Amino acid sequence: MTETLILAARQGEHRYQVHVGPDALAPLSELAGATDRVAVVTCARVARTPAARRALAALKRTGKVAVVVTLPDREAGKTLAQLERSAVKLLAAGLTRRSLVVAIGGGAVSDAAGFLAATFMRGLPWVAVPTTLLSMVDAALGGKTAVNLPRAKNAVGAFHPPLAVLADPRALRTLPSRELRSGLGEVVKYALLETALLGRVTAAGAGCPDTALLAECMRAKLKVVEADPSERGVRALLNLGHTFGHGVEAAGQFERYTHGESVALGLVFAFRLAALLGRVGPLAVAEAEAAVAGAGLPTRLPLRLARRAAALMVHDKKRTASGLRWVLPRQVDGARWIVEVGVEAGPLAVAAAVAEIAGAKLP
Ligand SMILES: NC(=O)c1ccc[n+]([C@@H]2O[C@H](COP(=O)([O-])OP(=O)(O)OC[C@H]3O[C@@H](n4cnc5c(N)ncnc54)[C@H](O)[C@@H]3O)[C@@H](O)[C@H]2O)c1
Ligand SMILES: [Zn+2]
Numbered sequence: 001m002t003e004t005l006i007l008a009a010r011q012g013e014h015r016y017q018v019h020v021g022p023d024a025l026a027p028l029s030e031l032a033g034a035t036d037r038v039a040v041v042t043c044a045r046v047a048r049t050p051a052a053r054r055a056l057a058a059l060k061r062t063g064k065v066a067v068v069v070t071l072p073d074r075e076a077g078k079t080l081a082q083l084e085r086s087a088v089k090l091l092a093a094g095l096t097r098r099s100l101v102v103a104i105g106g107g108a109v110s111d112a113a114g115f116l117a118a119t120f121m122r123g124l125p126w127v128a129v130p131t132t133l134l135s136m137v138d139a140a141l142g143g144k145t146a147v148n149l150p151r152a153k154n155a156v157g158a159f160h161p162p163l164a165v166l167a168d169p170r171a172l173r174t175l176p177s178r179e180l181r182s183g184l185g186e187v188v189k190y191a192l193l194e195t196a197l198l199g200r201v202t203a204a205g206a207g208c209p210d211t212a213l214l215a216e217c218m219r220a221k222l223k224v225v226e227a228d229p230s231e232r233g234v235r236a237l238l239n240l241g242h243t244f245g246h247g248v249e250a251a252g253q254f255e256r257y258t259h260g261e262s263v264a265l266g267l268v269f270a271f272r273l274a275a276l277l278g279r280v281g282p283l284a285v286a287e288a289e290a291a292v293a294g295a296g297l298p299t300r301l302p303l304r305l306a307r308r309a310a311a312l313m314v315h316d317k318k319r320t321a322s323g324l325r326w327v328l329p330r331q332v333d334g335a336r337w338i339v340e341v342g343v344e345a346g347p348l349a350v351a352a353a354v355a356e357i358a359g360a361k362l363p
Contacts, residue, residue, distance in 0.1 A: 002021055002022055002210070002211045003021055003211070004019055004020065004021025004022060004023040004024050004026070004211070005019070005020050005021055005211060005212070005215045006018070006019050007019075007020070007215060007218055007219060007222060009141070009161075009165070009222045009225075009226070010222075010226045011142070011143050011159075011161045011225055011226065011229045012229040012230070014143075014161045016161060016162060016163055016164050016165070017164050017165075018141065018164070018165040018167070018218055018222070019164070019165070019166050019167065020136070020167045020168075020169070020211055020214050020215050020218060021167075021168070021169070021211045022168060022169070022170060022211075023168075024166045024167050024168040025054060025055055025058055025129070025166050025168055027164060027166065028055060028058045028059060028102070028127070028129075028166060029058055029059070029061060029062050031100065031127055031163065031164060032059050032062040032064045032065075032100060032102070033062050033064065035064060035098055035099050035100040035125075036064070036096060036098045036099055037064055037065075037066040037093065037094060037095050037096070037099040037100075038059055038062070038064040038065045038066060038099065038100045038101075038102055039065075039066060039067045039068075039069060039089075039090050039093065039095055039099065039100070039101050039102070040056060040059060040065060040067070040068045040069065040101075040102050040104060041068075041069045041071065041086065041101060041102070041103050041104070041105075041109060041112065041113035041116065042056075042068065042069070042070060042071070042103070042104040042105050042109055043070060043071045043072065043073045043074075043077055043105050043108070043109055044070055044073065045073050046104060046105040046106070046109065046131050047068075047070060047104075049131065049171065049174045050170075050173075050174070051131055051168060051170060051171035051173075051174070052104050052105075052129075052131065052171075054168075055102075055104050055129050055166075056068070056104065059102060064100075066093040066094060066095060066099075067089050067090060067092075067093035067095070069085075069086045069089050069090075069113075071086070071105075071108075071109060071112055073108070074108050075108060075148060075153075077108050077109060077112050078108050078111055078112045078146070078147045078148045078154075079147055079148060080147055080149075080156065082112060082147070083112065083115065083116055083119070083147055086112075086113075086116050087116060087119070087120050090116070090120055095120065095121075095124070096121065096124075097121045097122075097123070097124050098124075099124055100124065100125055100126065100127065100163070101113055101114075101116060101117040101120075101124060101125070101126040101127070102126065102127045102129060103126060103127070103128050103129060103140075104129045104131065105129075105130075105131055105132075105135070106130070106131055106132035106134065106135045106139070106179075107130075107132065107134055107135040107138070107139030107140070109135075110128045110130060110135055110139050110140045110145075111139060111144075111145055111146050111147070111154070111157075112145075112147055113126060113128075113145075114126055114128070114143075114144075114145030114160055114162065115145040115146055115147055115156075115157055115158060115160070117145070117160060118145050118157075118158040118159075118160035119158065123160065125162075125163040126160070126162050126163060127162055127163050127164045127165075127166065128140035128162045128164075128165045128166070129166050129167075129168075130165065130167050130171075131171040131172075131175070132171075132172070132175055132179055132182075132183060133172055133175065133179070133180055133182070133183025133184065133186075133187070133208070133209070134179070134182055134183035134186055134259070134260065136167040136169075136172075136183070136214055136218070137183060137186050137187060137190070137214060137217040137218055137221065138183075138186045138221060140162070140165045140167070141165060141218060141221050141222060141225065142161070142221060142222075142225040143159050143160055143161030143162070143225070143229075144157065144159060144231075145157050145158055145159075145160050146158075159229070159230060167214065167218075169208070169210070169211055169214060172208050178258060179258075180208060181206065181258070181260055181261065181295070181296055181297060182258035182259055182260030182261065183260055184206065184209075184260060184264075184295040184296070184297060185241075185258075185259065185260025185261060185262070185263035185264045185267075185295070185297055186217070186260060186263060187201055187204075187209055187213075187217055187295065188201060188263075188264060188267060188291050188292055188295050188297065189238075189240050189241050189263060189267060190216070190217045190220040190221070191291055192240060192241075192267055192271075192288055192291065192329070192339070193220060193224075193237060193238075193240055193339050194216075194220050195336050195337065197213075197216055197217075197220070198287065198291060200213055200216070201213070201291055201294075201295070202290065202291050202294050205294050205295065205296070206294070206295050206296035221238065224237050224238055233341070234341065236327055236341040236342070237327060237339055237341055239327050239341075240266075240267065240270060240327045240339055241263045241264070241265075241266035241267035241269070241270055241327075242263060242266055242327075243266065243270075243313055243324065243326055243327065244265065244266040244269040244270065244309060244310070244313055245259075245262040245263040245264075245265060245266025245267075245269075246262070246266075246312075246313060247266075247308075247309030247310060247311075247312040247313030248261075248262040248265050248266060248301065248305070248306075248309040249262040250309070250312040250313075251305045251306075251308035251309040251312055252305065256305075257298075257301075260297065261297055261298055264292045264295070264297035264298055264299070265297075265298055265299070265300075265301055265309075265357065267288055267292055268285075268288060268289055268292055268299045268300075268357055269353055269354075269357050270288075270326065270327065270328055270329070271284060271285045271288040271289070271329060272285055272353045272356045272357060273326065273328060273345055273349060273350065273353040274328040274329050274330070276349045276352050276353055276356075277328070277343075277345060277349055279328060279329060279330045279331065279337075279343075280329050280330065280331045280337050281331060283335070284329060284331060284337050288329075299357075300357060300358065300359050301357060301358060302358060303354075303355070303358035303359075303360050305358075306354045306355075306357050306358040307354055307358075309354075310350060310351075310354045324345070325341070325342045325343065325344065326342075326343040326344070326345050327339060327340070327341050327343070328340060328343045328345075
């Protein structure tokens with residue numbers, strides 16, 4: 001029998017618990033019972049799954065559910081128009097600052113519901129019940145909440161850490177395989193940030209990580225968030241693979257590659273770039289590529305798209321005034337590396353890495 005693990009999360013003055021395992025939802029009734037009303041925020045696709053039904057049933061038993069807000073699926077739910085629609089529903093349902101928002105869904109739902117909780121009546125507590133792999137190991141942790149503007153993802157948001165994160169891995173049983181793989185991109189990222197995890201992540205391959213491995217990934221993220229709660233420095237470590245990765249996502253018009261697939265390509269790119277800069281040896285590149293490929297994620301993309309990704313990544317919002325800064329590994333002994341932020345790389349090295357990831361030879 002798998003046990004439910006409880007992790008202690010700290011973000012500035014705020015402390016909360018992360019429960020992961022088959023009994024993760026157990027605290028829901030107590031959390032809801034301690035408030036005057038509960039607003040559940042979800043989306044239709046998630047609401048139909050057994051995992052969401054279990055969470056909703058547990059909440060309803062407390063008699064505190066005043067409203068269920070069903071957002072449009074994915075990014076369509078992360079808009080200011082939907083924020084207004086949701087806030088109006090909360091107001092009509094009589095929610096106050098003593099009420100609770102519960103987000104049941106993937107990262108799109110937790111980002112939107114978290115931002116609703118951050119702003120409604122100037123802020124009320126919220127609980128995340130993540131239902132995708134990506135939201136369990138990434139989006140629901142760390143307190144970043146946001147909605148999109150038409151041409152800018154996450155452009156309007158707030159830091160508003162949850163009261164608790166309750167992750168039951170059984171929710172992942174209904175997750176489409178492409179969404180699972182997308183989450184695996186972040187799982188591999190944690191393994192490359194914390195090399196002690198590399199063996200376990202490689203062994204787990206393209207399957208669903210078990211409770212213990214999920215908890216390790218969560219710990220890896222929480223550790224970085226705790227060290228840098230408002231994202232001024234080392235939290236940029238979590239962007240490993242994301243500089244080129246964001247370029248890939250844009251180059252594929254956000255359709256051809258999922259976020260996780262783009263991050264996977266970005267991870268390979270980061271290791272190849274680091275090798276070209278003399279920061280790591282070929283073995284580190286091979287290990288990173290093996291972890292990515294083992295998770296069923298791509299390690300190569302067509303040259304045309306790789307070039308386009310490189311051109312688009314300069315539009316990345318995390319770019320500093322002095323130009324692109326990379327998150328790259330550096331070998332510390334024969335076998336291991338550490339990851340560093342704020343690394344510069346010249347255009348020639350970047351062009352060479354673009355050629356390598358496309359499997360092309362430079363002229
Ligand atoms: N706040 C942060 O720190 C942070 C970090 C990473 C990503 N994000 C955000 O997270 C979002 C992506 O999250 P995501 O990858 O979870 O995608 P998502 O929330 O868009 O969900 C992907 C799809 O899976 C469906 N789904 C969710 N759970 C399911 C389940 N258990 N069974 C079947 N279907 C299910 C959803 O309805 C949706 O169609 C993006 O908006 C991104 O910006 C935020
Ligand atoms: Zn990511």
